[in-house]
Amino acid sequence: MSTLIMIDQPPYGAWTGREALDMAFSLAAFDQPASLLFTGAGVNWLRQAQEAGGIGQKSVEKNLSAAPIFGIEAILADRSACNTYGLDENSLIEGVTLVDADAVLLTNYDHTAFAG
Amino acid sequence: MAETASVTFTLVITGAPYSSQAPQTALGFAQAAVDAGHRIDRVFLYGDGVHLASALCAPPSDETNWSEAWSQFLADHSVPGVACIASALRRGLVNETEQKRYELPAANLRAPFEIAGLGEWVEGRIKSTRTLYFHAGD
Numbered sequence: 001m002s003t004l005i006m007i008d009q010p011p012y013g014a015w016t017g018r019e020a021l022d023m024a025f026s027l028a029a030f031d032q033p034a035s036l037l038f039t040g041a042g043v044n045w046l047r048q049a050q051e052a053g054g055i056g057q058k059s060v061e062k063n064l065s066a067a068p069i070f071g072i073e074a075i076l077a078d079r080s081a082c083n084t085y086g087l088d089e090n091s092l093i094e095g096v097t098l099v100d101a102d103a104v105l106l107t108n109y110d111h112t113a114f115a116g
Numbered sequence: 117m118a119e120t121a122s123v124t125f126t127l128v129i130t131g132a133p134y135s136s137q138a139p140q141t142a143l144g145f146a147q148a149a150v151d152a153g154h155r156i157d158r159v160f161l162y163g164d165g166v167h168l169a170s171a172l173c174a175p176p177s178d179e180t181n182w183s184e185a186w187s188q189f190l191a192d193h194s195v196p197g198v199a200c201i202a203s204a205l206r207r208g209l210v211n212e213t214e215q216k217r218y219e220l221p222a223a224n225l226r227a228p229f230e231i232a233g234l235g236e237w238v239e240g241r242i243k244s245t246r247t248l249y250f251h252a253g254d
Contacts, residue, residue: 030238115130
C-alpha cells in the first residue's frame with residue numbers, strides 16, 4: 001500500500017506544504033511506503049540555496065533533507081512545473097526525480113493525499 | 117436491488133468551519149454513509165480543520181454551529197474524533213493536558229474530540245476501506 005503525498009503550495013506563505021511533509025514522514029515512521037510529489041508552485045520547495053532568513057523563517061531544505069533518513073521512497077518533481085519556475089537539474093537540490101505528473105504516474109500508488 | 121457491501125471510512129477534514137465548507141460537506145457525507153449502513157471508523161482533523169474541535173465557537177443563533185453539530189454526530193454514533201496535536205497546538209486548540217504542559221491560560225477542546233498524533237491518520241488509512249479528504253478548496 002504505497003502513498004503519494006502531493007505538495008502544490010509554495011514553501012513560504014502557506015503552511016500546508018509543511019503539514020504535507022509531516023504526513024509523509026509520519027507514514028514512513030510507521031513503515032508505510034510513501035513518496036512525495038511536488039507540483040505547481042510546490043516545486044519551489046526543491047530550489048537550491050533558499051534564504052528564508054529574510055522573512056524570519058527557516059529554509060525548508062533542512063526539513064526535506066530528512067526525507068531519506070525517515071525512509072521516504074522518492075522525491076518527485078513535475079517536469080513542466082519545474083520548467084515554469086525555471087528549475088532544472090542544476091538548480092534543484094539533490095535526490096529529486098523529474099516526472100510527468102499525469103494519470104499514469106498516479107497508477108503507481110493506491111493512495112494519494114494533499115494536506116489541504 | 118443489489119446488496120451493497122458495508123464499507124468503512126476514515127474522514128480527514130482540513131478546512132476550517134466558517135472559512136470553508138469542508139466540515140459541513142464532511143458531516144453530510146458521514147450522515148449519509150451511516151444511514152446507508154456503512155461505518156465511520158474515525159474523523160481526523162488536520163491543518164485548519166482542527167478549528168472544528170473548538171469549544172468556543174459561538175456563531176449567530178440562526179447559523180449552524182458546526183462544532184456542536186459534529187460533536188453530536190460523533191457522540192450519537194460512537195465515532196472517535198481526533199485533532200492532530202501538531203496542527204492543534206500551532207492554532208491554539210488545547211485540552212487540559214496540553215494546557216498544563218505548555219502553561220496556557222485556558223483549554224478549549226470540545227468533547228468528545230481528542231488530541232493525538234498523525235499516527236491516528238496512518239492507522240485509519242490502513243484499517244478503513246477508504247480514506248476521504250475534505251479540503252478548503254482554495
